[in-house]
Amino acid sequence: MIRPFVKMNGAGNDFVVVNALEQPFRPTEEQIRSLADRASGEGFDQLIAIEPSDSADAFMRVWNADGSMVETCGNALRCVGWMLMEANGADRVTIDTAAGPTTAVRAGDRRVTVDMGRPRLDWTQVPLSEEMDTRGIELQLGPIDDPVLHTPGAVSMGNPHVVFFTDRQDDGFVAGSGSLVEHHPLFPEGVNVGFAHVLDRDRIRLRVWERGAGLTRACGTGACAAQVAAVRRGLTDRKATVVVDGGELVIDWDQANDHVLMTGPVEIERTGALPF
Incomplete structure (x- = not known):
């Protein structure tokens, strides 16, 4: 199977973005690591899949270059938001992630503002393995x-x-x-x-x-x-x-x-x- 992608970056943070709205995309960790290799693969910081969502315009799935799946990626949210807005002619879209939903809004020519939500500041939310004041932890x-x-x-x-x-x-x-x-x-x-x-x-x-x-x-x-x-x-x-x-x-x-x-x-x- 051949699957098209778009290579994008947000302030230099680069991604391979795959449209998975109609067909599921589940690469293995080995495939991701091979693809991420800048010498022999496509080269990227994160691999992104745009998936269907019942509660938002799309769901964004994120894998890091080592093959691990992570909760979200701020720069990728801007890129995915821009792609969705270009596709549907809107100036605002909602993107769901493993970290929760996010709103992306046009902010000029190829500029996007993303509402990243409230910062999570309690030690249990970071999370840390022991209780500490997160303004300055003991490290x-x-x-x-x-x-x-x-x-x-x-x-x-x-x-x-x-x-x-x-x-x-x-x-x-x-x-x-x-x-x-x-x-x-x-x-x-x-x-x-x-x-x-x-x-x-x-x-x-x-x-x-x-x-x-x-x-x-x-x-x-x-x-x-x-x-x-x-x-x-x-x-x-x-x-x-x-x-x-x-x-x-x-x-x-x-x-x-x-x-x-x-x-x-x-x-x-x-x-x-x-x-x-």
């Missing part, structure tokens, strides 16, 4: 008396994140530290690891080590988590631009309804077909 890397990283904020945006505030953001440091923290026993479901440098009250430079995907050019839920964690520490205002490797995302933690709104670009790279 450090390096010597006890002089840690390299310590006391990150913890937030779930439908998937688990920790955010370290640091100006050390080089590839080696992010990959080395992120890979250590990703599988730390404090996080029973694993965790996405953010490295945030607050540049101003309305600007954050962010790099993210994604659970199951590694160092990515952008992470939408990671940008939301970084902004929420920064606001909770009084480091930024409630609306800020988060600068990632692949571009910029505007994150607004709306005080009125406690929802996090993410606005950013959508790009189509190419089309192709999968052999399964």
Whole structure:
């Protein structure tokens, strides 16, 4: 069976998107890993299937590059939202995910705003394996008396994140530290690891080590988590631009309804077909 796909990215975070509205799509972990390989496969951070939904315009299923299925992906929500709006001529669509439903709205030419919902801030919601204040959890890397990283904020945006505030953001440091923290026993479901440098009250430079995907050019839920964690520490205002490797995302933690709104670009790279 040959199955068409669209290769897309949101601020550099790239996806292979498959239409599974009429025919189910259930790749194996081995197939996903092979497809994700940037040397021999199509290459992507996440594989996305657009599936039917009884309660929304579509259901978005997400697999990371290592073959694991995850709850949601913020940048993919913008891409899928744009595709659905283009298909039906609407300016707003609802997308269901394993983390719950999300609304996507046009915000300009190939720009989409996604309502990411309320951040989940209780330790049981992240989740953590023990009770802690998620504004700054008890976690450090390096010597006890002089840690390299310590006391990150913890937030779930439908998937688990920790955010370290640091100006050390080089590839080696992010990959080395992120890979250590990703599988730390404090996080029973694993965790996405953010490295945030607050540049101003309305600007954050962010790099993210994604659970199951590694160092990515952008992470939408990671940008939301970084902004929420920064606001909770009084480091930024409630609306800020988060600068990632692949571009910029505007994150607004709306005080009125406690929802996090993410606005950013959508790009189509190419089309192709999968052999399964």
